[in-house]
Amino acid sequence: MSTIAPQVVTTEFTPTGSRQMDDDSIRTNDLNLWYGDFQALMNVSVNIKKGIITGLIGPSGCGKTTLLRCFNRINERYGNVTTTGDIEILEKNIYDSDVSVRQLRRSIGMVFQRPNPLPISIYDNVLFGMGIHDADKSLSKSNRNDIVEKSLREVDLWNTVKDRLKSRATTLTLEQQQKLCIARLLPLKPDIILMDEPCSALDAEGIEKVENLIESLRDDYTVVIVTHNMAQARRATDECIFMLLGEIIEHSKTSELFLNPQHEKTEMYIQGRYG
Ligand SMILES: Nc1ncnc2c1ncn2[C@@H]1O[C@H](COP(=O)(O)OP(=O)(O)O)[C@@H](O)[C@H]1O
Numbered sequence: 001m002s003t004i005a006p007q008v009v010t011t012e013f014t015p016t017g018s019r020q021m022d023d024d025s026i027r028t029n030d031l032n033l034w035y036g037d038f039q040a041l042m043n044v045s046v047n048i049k050k051g052i053i054t055g056l057i058g059p060s061g062c063g064k065t066t067l068l069r070c071f072n073r074i075n076e077r078y079g080n081v082t083t084t085g086d087i088e089i090l091e092k093n094i095y096d097s098d099v100s101v102r103q104l105r106r107s108i109g110m111v112f113q114r115p116n117p118l119p120i121s122i123y124d125n126v127l128f129g130m131g132i133h134d135a136d137k138s139l140s141k142s143n144r145n146d147i148v149e150k151s152l153r154e155v156d157l158w159n160t161v162k163d164r165l166k167s168r169a170t171t172l173t174l175e176q177q178q179k180l181c182i183a184r185l186l187p188l189k190p191d192i193i194l195m196d197e198p199c200s201a202l203d204a205e206g207i208e209k210v211e212n213l214i215e216s217l218r219d220d221y222t223v224v225i226v227t228h229n230m231a232q233a234r235r236a237t238d239e240c241i242f243m244l245l246g247e248i249i250e251h252s253k254t255s256e257l258f259l260n261p262q263h264e265k266t267e268m269y270i271q272g273r274y275g
């Protein structure tokens, strides 16, 4: 469960490079990561394209969550983590001394396995991020209402909750809570949304609805989604990265990876022969 500490952010993470439609959002070069003596990522060099949905797949323990957590420097919260190599987000090295980790995390939202709304109202959950960033209280009530409505509409939750915005978010179904957790990222105008098995706590109907939502985020956001569900990877992603024991084995268009895998290990995994 992550908690968001009150913080004041005045500017967004501002990448220096020029951005074109076919640019990469995320690039890593020779990224290695250790938890103590244990090496969890090995020579990971990957380019993740802007505005598409990229899946991270591989057996449990292969480093999917670790890689995801590198992109917003959340791994630094865990003691004893060492990294080498480069990570560029929107052509900016995220370890440069002028990078504010707060701004970086504002620009890169994250969604977890279990929805983690705060035990406050639906309305306040959406505004929480804004409220604490908006230290000068410059937003009028109608502006706040507009932000809440727009964010909830974007995740297709507005019609369901518009008459009970002051209810506790924890009274929503898990699927609705997960949508809310995505909605509350949107007022921060993230470039990238990282999702770590966002459907694993949901039933079949909830999975379908959240997948539809993820689909609707394509183009406007770069989405990186970890999933252990191969059917979901096929349905919901444009490209897939297959990892094994901390290494990237294959990164291809999803249709190619599933129909014509280039590596025997990929083929074995997608056939369910290990993991
Ligand atoms: N905070 C941590 N401290 C020590 N080892 C960790 C930590 N987080 C993950 N690991 C180890 O790193 C490896 C990769 O874990 P993880 O990234 O969670 O894999 P995945 O998400 O693919 O299941 C595993 O062997 C796991 O036990």
Ligand SMILES: [Mg+2]
Binding pocket: 064, 065, 066, 196, 226
């Ligand atoms: Mg994981």
